[in-house]
Amino acid sequence: xxxxxxxxxxxxxxxxxxxxxxxxxxxxxxxxxxxxxxxxxxxxxxxxxxxxxxxxxxxxxxxxxxxxxxxxxxxxxxxxxxxxxxxxxxxxxxxxxxxxxxxxxxxxxxxxxxxxxxxxxxxxxxxxxxxxxxxxxxxxxxxxxxxxxxxxxxxxxxxxxxxxxxxxxxxxxxxxxxxxxxxxxxxxxxxxxxxxxxxxxxxxxxxxxxxxxxxxxxxxxxxxxxxxxxxxxxxxxxxxxxxxxxxxxxxxxxxxxxxxxxxxxxxxxxxxxxxxxxxxxxxxxxxxxxxxxxxxxxxxxxxxxxxxxxxxx
Amino acid sequence: xxxxxxxxxxxxxxxxxxxxxxxxxxxxxxxxxxxxxxxxxxxxxxxxxxxxxxxxxxxxxxxxxxxxxxxxxxxxxxxxxxxxxxxxxxxxxxxxxxxxxxxxxxxxxxxxxxxxxxxxxxxxxxxxxxxxxxxxxxxxxxxxxxxxxxxxxxxxxxxxxxxxxxxxxxxxxxxxxxxxxxxxxxxxxxxxxxxxxxxxxxxxxxxxxxxxxxxxxxxxxxxxxxxxxxxxxxxxxxxxxxxxxxxxxxxxxxxxxxxxxxxxxxxxxxxxxxxxxxxxxxxxxxxxxx
Numbered sequence: 001x002x003x004x005x006x007x008x009x010x011x012x013x014x015x016x017x018x019x020x021x022x023x024x025x026x027x028x029x030x031x032x033x034x035x036x037x038x039x040x041x042x043x044x045x046x047x048x049x050x051x052x053x054x055x056x057x058x059x060x061x062x063x064x065x066x067x068x069x070x071x072x073x074x075x076x077x078x079x080x081x082x083x084x085x086x087x088x089x090x091x092x093x094x095x096x097x098x099x100x101x102x103x104x105x106x107x108x109x110x111x112x113x114x115x116x117x118x119x120x121x122x123x124x125x126x127x128x129x130x131x132x133x134x135x136x137x138x139x140x141x142x143x144x145x146x147x148x149x150x151x152x153x154x155x156x157x158x159x160x161x162x163x164x165x166x167x168x169x170x171x172x173x174x175x176x177x178x179x180x181x182x183x184x185x186x187x188x189x190x191x192x193x194x195x196x197x198x199x200x201x202x203x204x205x206x207x208x209x210x211x212x213x214x215x216x217x218x219x220x221x222x223x224x225x226x227x228x229x230x231x232x233x234x235x236x237x238x239x240x241x242x243x244x245x246x247x248x249x250x251x252x253x254x255x256x257x258x259x260x261x262x263x264x265x266x267x268x269x270x271x272x273x274x275x276x277x278x279x280x281x282x283x284x285x286x287x288x289x290x291x292x293x294x295x296x297x298x299x300x301x302x303x304x305x306x307x308x309x310x311x312x313x
Numbered sequence: 314x315x316x317x318x319x320x321x322x323x324x325x326x327x328x329x330x331x332x333x334x335x336x337x338x339x340x341x342x343x344x345x346x347x348x349x350x351x352x353x354x355x356x357x358x359x360x361x362x363x364x365x366x367x368x369x370x371x372x373x374x375x376x377x378x379x380x381x382x383x384x385x386x387x388x389x390x391x392x393x394x395x396x397x398x399x400x401x402x403x404x405x406x407x408x409x410x411x412x413x414x415x416x417x418x419x420x421x422x423x424x425x426x427x428x429x430x431x432x433x434x435x436x437x438x439x440x441x442x443x444x445x446x447x448x449x450x451x452x453x454x455x456x457x458x459x460x461x462x463x464x465x466x467x468x469x470x471x472x473x474x475x476x477x478x479x480x481x482x483x484x485x486x487x488x489x490x491x492x493x494x495x496x497x498x499x500x501x502x503x504x505x506x507x508x509x510x511x512x513x514x515x516x517x518x519x520x521x522x523x524x525x526x527x528x529x530x531x532x533x534x535x536x537x538x539x540x541x542x543x544x545x546x547x548x549x550x551x552x553x554x555x556x557x558x559x560x561x562x563x564x565x566x567x568x569x570x571x572x573x574x575x576x577x578x579x580x581x582x583x584x585x586x587x588x589x590x591x592x593x594x595x596x597x598x599x600x601x602x603x
Contacts (some may be wrong), residue, residue, distance in 0.1 A: 008513075017482070028545065057404075057405055059407075064335065071457075086563060104588045107588075108587055108591050109547055109591075109592055110404060111348055111404070111542070112542060112546075112591060113585055114348075114408065115538060115539060115542045115583060115587070116583070116584055116587050118535065118538075118580075119579075119580035119581075119583050120580075120584065122535070122576075122580050123577055123580050123581065123584075126574065130573045130574065145498050182446045239531065239535065240531070243409075243412050244404070246409065246411075247412075248567070249411055250405060250406065250409055254405075277425070278346030279424055280420065280424065281420065282416050282417070282419055282420030282423065283417055283420030283421055283423075283424065284415075284420070285413075285416055285420070286413045286414060286415070286417025286418070286420055287411070287417050288413075288415070288418030289409060289416065289417075290395050290410050290413035290414055290417065292411065293399060293402070293406050293407075293409050293410045293413065294395065294398045294399045297399070297402050299408055
């Protein structure tokens, strides 16, 4: 039992949180914000698998997010693909693209890896911005509402449950991945790639797996956000969004799934709180990023856990 | 022929600006292993501060000097308040700190200045010069000449002065540099000041041609970073070569292929180079110690 609890404790905690939070949300606006937190948390969790476990940085993950988002907008509008199928195709496309570009990109290390992923993400954003006929250009395009069995999904609460449920599913899969042989291989690569290879681990294969999985998480999040907002814009795939995702992962704590949720929550809620001081939004956001990284270097969850003497969850 | 020459000239002009940004990246990176993503904001601060001081009635030269000094102050503060306290942190943490700093500076510029596009008057008029059928703005010569002058000055400073030798020593081996009595903390601070000054000068030189506004820093930082990578991170010669090459490729790509994808050229080239040569054009292979 304790072993099971240690394994699924975080999941249980999140389950309770997702299930009970609606009781504390006074309005549709708050429900919407919570939905955004769950979606970001899902994407950040995928990125955390890549950065926190495999130790590979990506400054271009918004590109995959954008692919997932634009798939549910473009495919139904231009090609008449049913929305749910469009979503799956978008996720598959992101995974496939990650598989194709992943191998050469992941040969790179450190800052070279950073600039390559950054370049990749920017290229995706540029295509989305410039292919006006397909994507609507800089203004983006509207997304048709999802219909399931004749019911149009439009209430904020419905999307709260869908995104919360997807997040829980994502966490369950992530826990299993981390405890699997691939997960152990990734952690070995994080410690030392050469040592891992000497021990017989196919490092390129394991890194590629982490990259593809994290791209799939990002695309799922992108598709969900496109439906929730009913609108897609090129910013979704932009450099700043990529940075925001990395910041969420690092702020919450690399290698901590709970940290991903917390990091996403902080950076989604912060701009909402700052809308009152619209002029100062960027100023404060930058300040928070710097202060958090200077004083909570390992990220929120691991820093607190270390202070309390816990094992990081 | 004249068309090609036109592209080459505009490519070199833009490339010179990229080269200066890349040089700023390289200086800080060599001294401290920090990739300073706020480098683009130095360029923005140089241009914007000059524009606003000129609006207050100062002559351009005085405004430019004050703007460079102000940017140096920002660079030193950035080092003291954000980089120094995070000493020993991992690369990703430092990247997020400097990106945070860049967002912060952009936010501050938006409050202190404004969100409009601004332009400085060209230093020697707007009458274009015709060379072999290509028309060139006089400001291009300012940019190319200014870049060349800065590169030579920097080279002389680093290779011909004692402080410069300390910069080389710190870049080579920080511990060994400390052992022979070099205050490496101050050298890193100096590198931030130098790269802020270089960025500010780039911003001032470019402001008459490219316009300036509070948010020009991001794209410049990305291009400069890409140029520095292209040349091999940490090599000053590589940074200048990478910057010029990037500018040329962009201009040729925009001229002959597609102007909507002008910005994409840079990143396609970088991906191609990195795939073929994982350490950049002039970078040394890095060996990992187990």
